[in-house]
Structure formats: C-alpha cells, structure tokens
Amino acid sequence: MCVSPYVLQTVPLAKCHLSSFIHDLNKHCLYHNTKNYYKKKSLSFRFVISDFPVNQICILDAVCVVSLVIFFRSVQPLLRCCQRSALLLVARRQSSSSSASPFTLLSRYVGHSDWYRPNRWGKFSWDFLEHKDTSIEEVDMSYTLINYRGMTNLWTQHHLRTLKLRGCPEVDDWFLAGLHNFQDTLEELDISHCPLITTGGLAALRNLTALKRLNVSSLPKVSSPELVFILLEEMLPKCQITADNCDYSLMQQGVGDTGGQR
Amino acid sequence: MSAWRRLRGALRTGGFLSRTPGTRRHTDRFGPLVLGRTLCTGGPLRKDFFKDLEAQLAAARKKASDALPGSNWSPFQISSNIPPETSDIVIVGGGVVGWSIAYWLKQMTKFSKGVRVLVVERDPTYSQASTVLSAGGIRQQFSLLENINLSLASADFLRHVNHFLGLVNEDPVDLQFNQSGYLFLASEKVAHIMEENHKTQRLAGASVSLLSPTQVKEKFPWINTEGVALGSYGLENEGWFDPWTLLNAFRRKAVSMGATQCFGEVTDFHYTSDVFHTEDGEAVNLRRIKSVKVQMANSLERQPVECAIVVNAAGAFSAKLAEILGVGLDPKESTFGVPVPVEPRKRYVYVVHCPDGPGLDTPFLIDYSGVYFRREGLGGNYITGVSPEEADEPDASNLEVDHQFFEDKVWPKLANRVPAFEKLKVTSAWAGFYDYNTFDQNGIIGLHPLVKNMFFATGFSGHGLQHSPAVGRAVAELILKGHFTTLDLSSFGFERILRREQMLERNIV
Numbered sequence: 001m002c003v004s005p006y007v008l009q010t011v012p013l014a015k016c017h018l019s020s021f022i023h024d025l026n027k028h029c030l031y032h033n034t035k036n037y038y039k040k041k042s043l044s045f046r047f048v049i050s051d052f053p054v055n056q057i058c059i060l061d062a063v064c065v066v067s068l069v070i071f072f073r074s075v076q077p078l079l080r081c082c083q084r085s086a087l088l089l090v091a092r093r094q095s096s097s098s099s100a101s102p103f104t105l106l107s108r109y110v111g112h113s114d115w116y117r118p119n120r121w122g123k124f125s126w127d128f129l130e131h132k133d134t135s136i137e138e139v140d141m142s143y144t145l146i147n148y149r150g151m152t153n154l155w156t157q158h159h160l161r162t163l164k165l166r167g168c169p170e171v172d173d174w175f176l177a178g179l180h181n182f183q184d185t186l187e188e189l190d191i192s193h194c195p196l197i198t199t200g201g202l203a204a205l206r207n208l209t210a211l212k213r214l215n216v217s218s219l220p221k222v223s224s225p226e227l228v229f230i231l232l233e234e235m236l237p238k239c240q241i242t243a244d245n246c247d248y249s250l251m252q253q254g255v256g257d258t259g260g261q262r
Numbered sequence: 263m264s265a266w267r268r269l270r271g272a273l274r275t276g277g278f279l280s281r282t283p284g285t286r287r288h289t290d291r292f293g294p295l296v297l298g299r300t301l302c303t304g305g306p307l308r309k310d311f312f313k314d315l316e317a318q319l320a321a322a323r324k325k326a327s328d329a330l331p332g333s334n335w336s337p338f339q340i341s342s343n344i345p346p347e348t349s350d351i352v353i354v355g356g357g358v359v360g361w362s363i364a365y366w367l368k369q370m371t372k373f374s375k376g377v378r379v380l381v382v383e384r385d386p387t388y389s390q391a392s393t394v395l396s397a398g399g400i401r402q403q404f405s406l407l408e409n410i411n412l413s414l415a416s417a418d419f420l421r422h423v424n425h426f427l428g429l430v431n432e433d434p435v436d437l438q439f440n441q442s443g444y445l446f447l448a449s450e451k452v453a454h455i456m457e458e459n460h461k462t463q464r465l466a467g468a469s470v471s472l473l474s475p476t477q478v479k480e481k482f483p484w485i486n487t488e489g490v491a492l493g494s495y496g497l498e499n500e501g502w503f504d505p506w507t508l509l510n511a512f513r514r515k516a517v518s519m520g521a522t523q524c525f526g527e528v529t530d531f532h533y534t535s536d537v538f539h540t541e542d543g544e545a546v547n548l549r550r551i552k553s554v555k556v557q558m559a560n561s562l563e564r565q566p567v568e569c570a571i572v573v574n575a576a577g578a579f580s581a582k583l584a585e586i587l588g589v590g591l592d593p594k595e596s597t598f599g600v601p602v603p604v605e606p607r608k609r610y611v612y613v614v615h616c617p618d619g620p621g622l623d624t625p626f627l628i629d630y631s632g633v634y635f636r637r638e639g640l641g642g643n644y645i646t647g648v649s650p651e652e653a654d655e656p657d658a659s660n661l662e663v664d665h666q667f668f669e670d671k672v673w674p675k676l677a678n679r680v681p682a683f684e685k686l687k688v689t690s691a692w693a694g695f696y697d698y699n700t701f702d703q704n705g706i707i708g709l710h711p712l713v714k715n716m717f718f719a720t721g722f723s724g725h726g727l728q729h730s731p732a733v734g735r736a737v738a739e740l741i742l743k744g745h746f747t748t749l750d751l752s753s754f755g756f757e758r759i760l761r762r763e764q765m766l767e768r769n770i771v
Binding site: 148173174176177178180183198199200201202203204206207224227228231232234235 | 421438439440441442469497498499501621622623640
C-alpha cells in the first residue's frame with residue numbers, strides 16, 4: 001500500500017497560465033489518484049456567477065485555492081495535513097463598479113449557481129479552473145478528513161461565508177480556534193457530528209462576529225449539550241443555533257424564553 | 263519472603279482460591295464458567311476449607327524452613343524503588359519541565375543508542391509542586407521575542423499532543439484545553455508598552471489583536487472599561503488546560519520510552535574540582551559532578567547515582583539544590599558567589615462562584631492592577647488571584663492560604679473591573695509557589711559556567727508550564743547536540759546573571 005504525500009496546490013493570481021497549472025498538477029500525480037479519491041467521496045461545489053455581460057467583467061484579485069489530497073491508509077500518526085478531503089467552492093465575481101458588498105449580489109443575481117462536483121463516474125470536470133481568480137464563498141467539507149493544517153490553506157479566502165464540516169473526524173478545538181481568520185465574514189457554520197469537539201472549542205466561536213447560523217447537533221464529547229446550547233446563545237446573540245440532540249423540554253421549563261428558533 | 267506475603271494475603275481476605283496462581287489462570291481464561299468443573303456461575307471465590315488449609319500449611323512450612331539457617335531469607339528488604347546505580351542523565355525535579363526534558367531526551371535518541379534518563383522527584387504526591395497548583399494558562403502575549411516563540415512552539419506541541427505523547431494501547435491525552443484567549447487591559451501609563459509588545463507579538467506570528475475601550479465594551483459588555491486605555495486580546499493558541507494531565511502524559515510517554523522515575527530527594531553531590539588561575543591571578547574553581555546521592559522518602563536508604571549530566575529542574579527549590587554544590591555560598595568568590603536567583607514565592611488562587619458572571623466567552627482577563635480571573639467549568643465558577651506587590655510578599659515557608667488577602671487585595675479590584683463580581687462567594691482556595699527569578703523574572707536555561715555538567719531549567723516565574731514543551735526540547739538539544747537548534751534561547755543562559763544584564767519580561771502576571 002503506497003503512502004503518497006498529500007498535495008496542496010495554491011494557484012496564484014490571474015497571471016498563471018492554465019497549462020502550467022495543469023502541468024504542476026500532473027507533477028503531483030493528480031490523475032492516477034483522482035480516480036481512487038473521487039470514487040470514495042462525492043464533492044460538491046457551489047459556484048455562483050453573476051449574470052453580467054462579458055465586457056463588464058473586471059479582473060478580480062482574489063485567490064482560488066485548490067487542494068487535492070491523496071488518500072493514504074497509514075496507521076502511523078504522521079502529521080497529516082488534509083487527507084481525503086477537498087472541496088472547494090468557488091465564489092463569486094464582484095461587479096466592476098459596485099461598491100456594495102459582494103454579498104448583496106447574491107440576492108440580485110439571476111445567474112446560475114452550480115455546485116462543482118464529480119459526476120457519477122467519479123469524473124471531475126476542469127471547468128472550475130476558469131474561475132481560479134475568484135474567491136471562494138462556500139465550502140462543504142462534510143465527512144472529510146480536513147484538519148487544522150489543511151485549513152490553513154483556506155485562510156486567504158477573505159470572502160468565505162459558509163463552512164460545512166459535518167461529521168469531520170479530525171476537526172477539533174484547535175481547528176475551531178483557527179476559524180478566527182474568518183471572523184468578519186463567516187455566516188454559517190455546521191460542525192455537527194464532529195467527534196473531537198468539546199466545550200472548550202466551542203468557546204473559540206466567540207470570535208465569529210458575523211455568524212448567523214450555527215449547527216452544533218450531536219457533538220459526542222460535549223458533556224452537557226443543553227447547558228452549552230444556552231451558553232452559546234448568550235455568547236452569540238445574533239446567531240441562530242441548531243442543536244438537534246438537545247432535549248428542549250428541559251430548557252423550556254426552566255429557562256423561559258431563550259430566543260432563537262428551534 | 264513471598265511466603266510471608268502470601269500468608270498475609272490469605273489471612274486478610276479469607277477467600278483463598280482467587281489468589282493461588284493455578285486457579286487464577288483458570289478463571290482468567292474461561293471466566294466464571296470453568297471447564298472441567300461443575301457448572302458454577304457464582305464466580306471464582308469459592309471457599310473450600312481444605313484447599314485453604316493445605317495452602318496455609320504449605321506457607322507455614324515455607325516460613326519455618328526460611329527461618330532455619332541456610333536459607334536466603336533476610337529481614338532487611340531493599341525497597342524496590344531505589345534508583346539505579348548509574349544513569350547517564352539525572353533530572354532533579356519531576357515537575358512538568360523535568361518530565362518534558364526527559365521525554366525530549368528519549369525522543370531525540372530514539373533511533374540512536376539512547377541515553378539512560380533518571381527523573382528524581384522528592385514528593386510522590388506533588389503536594390507542593392508548582393505544576394499541579396498552576397492556573398494552567400498559556401498565552402503568547404509577552405514582551406520578549408524568545409518568550410513569544412516559546413509559547414507558540416508549545417501551543418503547536420499541545421495542538422498535536424496526541425501525536426507526540428499518545429500511546430498505542432492507552433487512552434488519548436485529553437488536556438481539556440479551553441480555547442479562550444487572554445485579555446490584557448492597560449491603563450494610560452502602560453498603553454505604549456502594550457503597543458510595542460503587540461508589534462513584537464505580530465512579528466513573531468502570534469494572533470493577537472488590539473482593542474480600544476469601546477471595542478472591549480462591545481465584545482465583553484460585562485467589563486467596566488473605566489481607566490482602560492487599550493486592550494490586547496489573543497485570538498488563537500491561548501487558553502488554559504489541565505496541568506496534571508500534561509505532566510502525566512509526559513511522564514507516561516517518557517517512561518514508556520525507557521526513562522526511569524525515582525521518588526527521593528537529592529541531598530548531596532560528589533564532585534571533583536579543578537582549580538585554574540585566570541590572567542588576573544584569580545583562582546577559579548571548576549567543578550564536575552560525579553554522582554548524585556538520592557535519599558529515599560521516609561527511609562534511611564541512600565543510593566549514589568553515578569551520572570554524567572545533572573539537570574536542575576527543581577523549580578522553586580533550585581537555589582537550595584545548587585547551594586549543595588557551593589553555588590552562592592561564598593560571597594568573596596566572584597562567580598561562585600553568585601547564587602541562583604530563584605526563590606519560591608507564594609501565590610494564592612481563589613475559586614469563586616458567581617451565578618451572574620460572564621459566560622462561555624470569558625477570556626483570561628488580566629487587569630493592569632495585577633488582578634486576574636478566568637472561568638472554571640460551566641457552572642459559574644471562576645478562578646481569581648493577584649500578584650502581590652514586592653513589599654507584601656507572603657511568607658513562602660508553607661502553602662497556607664490567607665483569606666484576608668482576598669478581601670483586601672483581590673475583591674475590590676475585581677469588583678471594580680467586573681461589576682457582576684460584587685456578589686460572589688469564595689468556595690475554595692489554594693496556594694502554590696512560583697519559581698520566581700528575582701533577577702529578571704525569566705527562565706534560566708543552560709549550563710552553569712563553573713559547574714561543568716549541571717544544566718539549569720528553572721526560574722520561569724509563573725510561565726514554566728506554558729513553556730514546558732518548548733523548553734524541554736531546547737534543553738534536550740543543548741544536552742545532546744551542545745547548542746540550540748530550533749529555538750535560540752542562548753540569551754536565557756546563566757551568563758546574563760553573572761554579567762548583571764537583565765532580560766526583563768514586562769508582561770508578568
């Protein structure tokens with residue numbers, strides 16, 4: 001069983017040519033591993049395009065990060081970066097002249113919002129490379145082995161709004177502390193079913209001031225989920241918190257109205 | 263000898279069947295349902311009088327034959343826990359720094375020949391050890407670049423603590439790390455120092471942000487920002503954890519890699535001295551430790567351990583240990599006359615309960631007046647304390663808690679900063695020693711210039727625990743390679759004390 005190193009490729013700004021990018025990827029043995037990798041996991045991407053005519057498109061200055069990993073089954077506890085994970089989602093194009101925040105475009109656009117994912121034969125289309133300058137907006141890495149070191153690659157995405165990390169076995173408290181890099185932009189976070197998260201890690205979410213939706217269902221290591229739910233609601237007043245495994249009857253009896261929707 | 267023990271065991275419990283090796287093997291393998299016997303689901307403790315009697319008679323026979331001359335029984339037993347007669351490296355002090363050094367020494371010689379490491383700890387209950395009595399925080403908000411780098415390296419270690427200290431058959435290490443940050447509040451007078459420190463911290467790579475008083479109030483509405491000019495808030499790699507777990511993790515891993523533990527006190531050193539004369543004609547006494555005499559606890563047994571290198575990680579009591587060698591005793595001598603400037607300073611920690619206190623996002627708040635507090639658990643409990651002024655240092659001969667100190671020095675400042683704490687109740691308190699470096703409140707790491715083979719790793723003045731993984735690695739590099747490799751801590755050497763050059767840390771709590 002071969003143990004291949006993981007590959008993390010950061011695509012720099014618009015200056016790089018598509019061909020050299022593919023060449024680099026080739027060097028890191030993309031092709032023969034993609035087959036193995038994508039069979040196991042379906043990736044999903046969300047791609048939002050605003051519906052502007054071509055001559056108004058401006059050049060963006062964001063970075064597209066592509067991380068490809070290669071699955072290895074080593075038992076040895078190497079410092080693993082990001083095994084078996086990768087998905088990214090590409091974001092949006094800003095309009096050339098508007099000074100309005102890019103996020104409001106979402107409500108205005110009528111263009112397509114496709115997710116980039118491999119099709120059912122595991123084949124992954126290369127179309128996302130056309131948009132390698134755009135900044136990523138939503139990432140769905142559920143059930144992947146993303147960990148802190150792999151996450152460091154995403155810190156350059158200054159427009160990240162949604163992060164779905166459902167069921168990730170290597171997302172732990174230190175990972176949540178690292179999310180402070182998205183503190184102004186992250187609006188939705190889903191960390192349900194992550195086995196390593198404890199209450200100490202949830203305290204790290206205090207930095208995410210823009211958070212609007214948080215899902216903390218079924219965190220096995222959190223000892224008293226109902227109490228933690230209440231404390232989280234106090235800590236993040238503007239956020240709507242979902243915790244499916246909590247026994248709400250306890251809360252409603254004792255606490256009166258704690259706000260939020262359940 | 264074993265006959266005595268077996269007899270005692272039998273008399274104590276009565277149920278004998280479980281103790282004899284033959285039957286125990288049976289039950290271990292097959293459980294309560296044992297092949298070849300009657301179907302008995304009652305468990306292995308069957309009381310069979312005749313079998314007991316036979317065993318007791320056999321034991322009595324063995325006892326009698328031992329008492330006769332010609333047997334090798336002796337009433338003087340050597341205790342099984344004395345240290346070995348030789349060891350390559352003896353680490354005096356079994357706190358977190360000592361065990362961290364032991365772990366790194368074994369880790370770095372894993373694939374080479376390996377060194378024999380012995381860790382000598384005086385108190386098996388760790389009742390006075392600074393490690394376990396610590397508040398357990400880790401922060402990057404220091405003023406010295408070396409301290410910031412030490413904290414960053416230690417945080418990286420703690421992030422991957424199971425990779426370093428995990429054992430295959432054992433439970434993973436759970437430090438119970440709370441990922442809240444530290445919040446330092448500065449008044450007008452010291453705000454410029456905080457800004458300079460912030461620049462250094464950002465340069466080193468720490469995630470710290472400066473907050474204005476309004477931002478502090480916005481983030482933490484329960485703080486009274488009167489008198490606050492600037493706040494410094496750690497975003498990542500800061501928080502608090504359980505020091506006992508870390509100590510045990512280091513110990514377990516080091517022992518699994520072959521380090522030896524011994525509970526005894528180092529009372530004496532055997533050393534050789536060579537006298538050299540400097541250009542000025544001054545006689546310089548170079549000492550080399552040949553062996554360490556370890557006195558076992560509650561016993562008259564002593565074991566001299568021949569060693570090549572001694573590491574002084576005795577924390578608050580390092581100066582006393584060095585005095586045995588003569589360091590600091592002779593005021594006339596220029597170099598040996600300088601004592602190790604580490605002394606125990608008592609610090610009180612009070613556990614208070616306040617139901618209306620701040621919630622999950624409570625940082626480790628440190629006010630410019632010196633008072634600090636942090637959340638403990640989820641039930642509205644907090645840990646608080648203050649570093650006393652130089653003039654009011656409490657007596658460090660014992661660890662008794664002065665509750666009046668809380669009323670006079672802690673509560674007023676605390677209630678001033680956090681109005682919710684006007685109504686609180688002290689539920690518990692304890693006191694612990696800082697291994698306080700009276701010279702400049704920073705660690706002393708390195709060789710003594712005149713004792714050829716004694717390394718120091720002490721004097722951390724309250725931030726030893728948070729730097730312990732990185733310091734352990736640094737000292738191990740120094741011992742094994744002769745120089746620092748990953749982090750350059752040469753400015754923490756003993757030479758600065760001889761040259762009277764202070765490396766002041768301005769952010770000591």
